[in-house]
Amino acid sequence: MADRAALEEAVRLQGERVRGLKLQKAGAELIEEEVSKLLKLKAELGSDEGKQKFVLKTPKGTRDYSPRQMAVREKVFDVIISCFKRHGAEVIDTPVFELKETLTGKYGEDSKLIYDLKDQGGELLALRYDLTVPFARYLAMNKLTNIKRYHIAKVYRRDNPAMTRGRYREFYQCDFDIAGQFDPMIPDAECLKIICEILSALQLGDFLIKVNDRRILDGMFNVCGVPDSKFRTICSSVDKLDKMSWEDVKNEMVEEKSLAPEVADLIGAYVKQHGGVSLVEQLLQDPKLSQNKQALEGLGDLKLLFEYLTLFGITEKITFDLSLARGLDYYTGVIYEAVLLQAPAKQGEEPLGVGSVAAGGRYDGLVGMFDPKGRKVPCVGLSIGVERIFSIVEQRMEASEEKVRTTETQVLVAAAQKKLLEERLKLVAELWDRGIKVWMKNPGRKSPVLPWSLQAELLYKKNPKLLTQLQYCEETGIPLVAIIGEQELKDGVVKLRSVASREEVDIRKENLVEEIRRRTSQYPPHLLN
């Protein structure tokens, strides 16, 4: 009851202070109004003194994507999305901001990194911090108990950005999650398979996926004699073992977190271990761990997981690592993190350091936090670290001589002489329309790059020189030029020029579309049969 009284007093005090704050705010608003009036006056008076000075930049920690960077981004996303779809995932999207209270109490200390929107009347809003909490909110709100979905979108953290390493305040997350009550470890194994497929397809070099289980960690802390109240904080010390030596981590446990040194040493003996399924077997026989129910459950599930990973043929990419702890509080079972095994630095590349490029785990309690009745929906998922991957691919492209195209134009419609603008406009429209007409007859569901769609351009000049037109193709990587001249018009042909070989052939106008398509098709017919 003393607590109750303290609470009531606290609430009363709070009320008084809020009222004071409101008054103060009203005063501040009056002053702001005055200031804005004066600034306006100044602007008006100063308007003849030259143009206003803008700071021409994007906000701190953000960037524009140039067409070149977009080409990298699209390439990486294509690989990832194609994999998510291969595994039968649906896709959802959520707003960029959430009610402030939706995010409250989900991120622990990191909550200070959340971007709040200004209170302009109405609801209090904040930019999303990740895609997992909005996903849990979405499941609870729509009472879904069962979904396999991916979500690719930007999230926002007021962190100190290290942009050369691909760390920004606005950055993409690529999440794939399986929600639902299923037989153990089958969806978990598929998540690991997906990480393997994506990292292989992106050809980032050799990688390894560390696997552990929160229950094994908790069981280990228990048998080592860590007090229950210190599980999370000792867990976060263990999580630093990828950046700090054991000595430093032990020091943190003992000095900062007042753990008995002999307890720390017991932990040390465990977390130094990593290996394959044989380590799981060994720990199942461990005289202490095998007495702990949680650890036993975790180890049993890991054994099953390894069986499935063997069937998937990916065990050589997996290591059971007792030092893997993962920062987020919401994990409840298996956790994993993929790291590149060597800095992907070739000649001329800045080394990016070894680092995590994918991670995830099982979180069976998060959805229940949103459900009014606390109903749980078990979830397991993964997140691909695409910003880091963009950085690696971009640096690789900078270093290589490979020319990156930023458009998909197949042909430039060009004129050999003056006064042919009309003919050029007619021909380019024919090429554009051909795509539309075929598409209208075959409105397949998917068609960003239909093999029968013709991408064509012309220069926006009445009488461009032929050389200017050919140079434009060289610069932008357009492979073909359809050249019209007086003679070609008379003969009913178009001169088709290959930019690379400089060969020119007269093609009858009625065969032009097919010839261009034949020469630029991205899907050679033999691959389709």
Add this chain to the structure above:
Amino acid sequence: MADRAALEEAVRLQGERVRGLKLQKAGAELIEEEVSKLLKLKAELGSDEGKQKFVLKTPKGTRDYSPRQMAVREKVFDVIISCFKRHGAEVIDTPVFELKETLTGKYGEDSKLIYDLKDQGGELLALRYDLTVPFARYLAMNKLTNIKRYHIAKVYRRDNPAMTRGRYREFYQCDFDIAGQFDPMIPDAECLKIICEILSALQLGDFLIKVNDRRILDGMFNVCGVPDSKFRTICSSVDKLDKMSWEDVKNEMVEEKSLAPEVADLIGAYVKQHGGVSLVEQLLQDPKLSQNKQALEGLGDLKLLFEYLTLFGITEKITFDLSLARGLDYYTGVIYEAVLLQAPAKQGEEPLGVGSVAAGGRYDGLVGMFDPKGRKVPCVGLSIGVERIFSIVEQRMEASEEKVRTTETQVLVAAAQKKLLEERLKLVAELWDRGIKVWMKNPGRKSPVLPWSLQAELLYKKNPKLLTQLQYCEETGIPLVAIIGEQELKDGVVKLRSVASREEVDIRKENLVEEIRRRTSQYPPHLLN
């Protein structure tokens, strides 16, 4: 010099007030800190009183996209992006927020609809209001004088949403713009061609594109006797003619904006006119308009525009409409707006009303506002009203019986008896890996739905019933089932079942991938040759 003294005094006063404001702010922060401490205390004390109550919703004016809605969104975007690419456009992206000052002074009265971020220290930020101002900032910042780009992204307006009509506070814009100094009307004509291609391909029903020119409007106001200072406000009255009668618009001009009634009548005589190129010719002969330099330039350019539109074969979709004014201040030349000609309401559909589904125009001054030296980069562009289009397509789908698939899974790997989980896992991994392996050998730049990638699923149960597995296919639209049983394993075959026809055929395991691909290919080979 009196002005100068007033300015200096104003600046001094402002300085004093800002200092006062800072003190006040520091005080307010102290109080906020106290309040937050108390709230924390309250939360801790109250933690045993049951679960916290969340309001389970998205912020006002926003929505989640379900997998079904995402299917519509992807379909619409595919058509639009494929058209932008067909015309050789690059793609860029910009951050979701900009420095507050980047947006200041660009949107007139609508500035009050901008979402500001809370001042959490550092820069003052606001969510982007459209994609045009960030584009102009991008051009000026990177000193680009020449680009053809598209940008598809969400923008934010604190408007009163009418969500059933596809109006939200968070909504997509799909912009295509051509920046650069070119020969007149060639890029402008291409923008109109693009609108025609997209609206045709989306099959939204008949449409019309109204075209006008800001210079014709200004010239008309001039010869009618509108005072220079009233051009913009009278222009915004004219803009209402699509929603209001001429009588009401005239009333607004005369009563609210103090225009002489006879001047209004002169305007009325002009803005009632619409037609094709013959109306342009007629106005070029108009005794008053033909004396106005601006109007003459606008009419001359429109005449040229119609010539190009004839070559593109789209004049029947275009109408020269003197009442089209467009709201935004920044247009400087040709302007256009596409409207659907009839409410796309079929049986069971709620009528959506006739409305604008695309718009744009020429804005030659905006980039100069960002350039420190005021250098101009002429621009012309268009914006597709996708949210409205999503609503139309969604309603049409609701009304039709057509089943929409939300995944692309081609085959479910199923078992006919118990204890075949291992065999199922092995087979599904083979199907997934086949896609990867072919892709690794042919890493084409584009590949979201490679014809040779196999999308496969299995149920996450150890021993699912065959009926359960078949029902899953019915529900999700998976067309094929690869069934494993004891006998099939012995014979080295897989039973391939068509879900629609229920036919089953034994296929040798080494031919399975090809057979599935053959049956589910989206690109029939004859269309590729």
